[in-house]
Amino acid sequence: MALELINQIIQGALIGGLYVLFAIGLSLSLGVMRFVNIAHGDLIVLASFILMSFSAILGLSPFIVAALLMPVAFLAFYALQRLLLQRLVGTNMLGVILVTFGLAIVIQNGLLETYGPDTRKLSGGALELKSINIGGGLSIGLYPLLVFATAVVVIFALDRFLYRTSIGSRIRAVADDPAAANLIGLPSAKIYGIAMGVVGLTVMSAACCMSVWTNFDPEIGPSRLLIAFEVVVLGGLGSLWGTLVGGIIIGVAQNLGAQVDAAWQILAQHLVFLVILFLRPQGLFSRGSRT
């Protein structure tokens, strides 16, 4: 029993890695750039379908195709920011919510039209089947472990990018006070575009890891968005490492809930979220805690 419990915690933490990847782009746009992107989940699903198409056309593994599409993802998100979202900077939050909500609907229906409502999954090849024995009769899948490692690497890289590079501090400056940034001559639109391009890179990584791990269809975007939101808010807005911890907690809560009853999986996730939010409304690692 205890062993089963440990097993469920480990498996939950690993799927938490996938949730971290869903959330990390949102952590950047919501926590750092401070705008709510309702279409975040749908953009991940859109990227998954694009990955699927190119993987089929080129006959290559989705991992290689995702790597090849990274520059495209950066440019597409850069363009999305410059051409659409930038128009909303400085207006109230409602405008951003409405426009990204509309974008979400457009993506969902566009995907339904193009690909139909079928559930899809991409094949990661032999990699998906390998597992590692970690003793005590427990084994963990190599693929979930790699996804978790990817999540940690992405968090680490993004943290370095934001806090150790010149463009990173310019992104945080524009997020702090867009009007002041404009006043002293920072090209804030371009800087926001670059930040959104980086969000695009994380969305492509999330799409790649998700589409090989789980089933997806044109309408699962909102449920991915909900997980991403909970992960980001749980971890604390603006804290990238908090997002990692938040993802693990959500993953473990889901798995332990499922042990009680299959119906409890999602309920447990929301309950843990609400309890932690009640105890720490600012999230586990709030922005100010960084030294």
Place this chain on the structure above:
Amino acid sequence: MANDRDHGGGSGLLATRGLSVYYDQFQAVREVDFSIEAGEIVGLIGANGAGKSSFLKAIVGQVDRIEGAIEFCGQSLTSMSTPAISAAGIALVPEGRRLFPSLTVDENLRIGLSIGRRGPITLEQVYQWFPSIASRRVQLARSLSGGEQQMVALGRALLTNPRLLLCDEISLGLAPVVVGQLYEFLPSLRTSGMGLLIVEQDVRRSLAMADRFYCLLEGAVCFSGRSKETDRDTIMQHYFGV
């Protein structure tokens, strides 16, 4: 209206001709003719709402709509973006300092390095000028005192290596001793040929430092001249428009 026009012939840095600034229907600045030369300190005085800040914002390209001409080193600024204007050599120390609160002192200063021109002013030079912020370089800007924040704001502007520095109400809300330090420091910048345009409510301080001044009243220049040749009572009369 006494209008001092004997500043031609020098190395003109910035000049405006008939500059008007509009926000929607409201006209904040009315047909201002202004000039400043390299190495010159010019004071812009006037009561609250006289259009001083709008004039500065117009120079850096941050107002809705302007009419008239702005020329900087022979180049028209009217259709240039703010980043391009910064890169050309104009830096603004905005009213209220406007530091980025969640960035450290060092990061705030480096923002200046990233937007301006390359030149003799370095990070080390700024820390030498303002030793009290040197010891706080890894602290968040929001944890600093008002005076220290003003030094960072000034440092951030200077690190763009400007040819023209625009200072908007840099003494506002600061202790007199800190204001004294800042006003002692500013004139030393002119030796490198930098022009300084100082917007200040404190007329006495402004006139003590400036070579020339312009007085704005309801958006228009009501009076201008050389600081040394003009007595304060005359200026105060124009200041209040009596």
